[in-house]
Amino acid sequence: MTTLEGRPHTALIVVDAQQQVVADAWDRDGVLGRIAALVDKARNEQVPVIWVQHSDDNMAVGTDGWQLVPELSPAESEPLVHKRYGDSFEDTDLESVLAERGVGRLVVTGAQTDACIRSTLHGAFVRGYDTTLVADAHTTEDLRQWGVPVSPEQVIAHTNEYWTWSEAPGRTGDVKPAFEIDFGTG
Structure with missing residues (x-):
């Protein structure tokens, strides 16, 4: 049902599954395990897997924290999109990568729920993509020490609930x- 003409395919997007980003993430191992299973499923069904990797002043390119987690490895043929903003589309080649593959629906996983996941969901949606958030394959860290009034579990639950109504x-x-x-277009 995407508004993007001639784009019937689905892609799995793995956002910021990086050492520093998920170091203190809620249910880190469970979330990464579910992402790995989805990556395997997508590959088996010949669905594009697109990897997104963030960098900024606090996470420089090439540092240990910037590296993808060892539990997840992009295949040589899978695109790796580099970004500096929360929205994976902003100032990146993600749109052209998806257009080349005829993708109009995204299945979104990764981190952090309350930052790059939300930004990417909204960025995709306003650009015309159908977007599926994988309820148990995104995570965030506990930010209460910086004034966020709820636990990571509550942030994740809230995001899952409001995105259901998008x-x-x-x-x-x-x-x-x-x-x-289901990676099918139906």
Whole structure:
């Protein structure tokens, strides 16, 4: 139902599964395990897997913290999009990578829920993509020490709940647990 013409395919997006980003993430190992299973499933079904890697002044390119986690490894043929902003589309080649593959629907996983995941979901949605957030394959760290009034579990639950209701003319957002993900276009 995407508004992007001639883009019937789906892609799995893995956002910022990097050492520093998930070092203190809630349910880190469980989330990474579910992402790994989805990556395997996407590969088996010949669905594009797109990796996104963040850098900024606090996480410089090439540092240990910038590296992807060892549990997840992009295949040589899988694009790696480098970004400096929360929205994976902002000032990157993600749109052209998706257009080349005829992608109009994204299945979104990764970190951090309350930053780059939310920004990427909204960025995709306003650009015309259908977006599925994998309910149990995104995470964040506990930010209460910096004034966030809720736990990581509550941030994740809130994001899952509000994204369930996302819709606009010609496109939808939905939320499903990893075991329910169907990469088909239906």
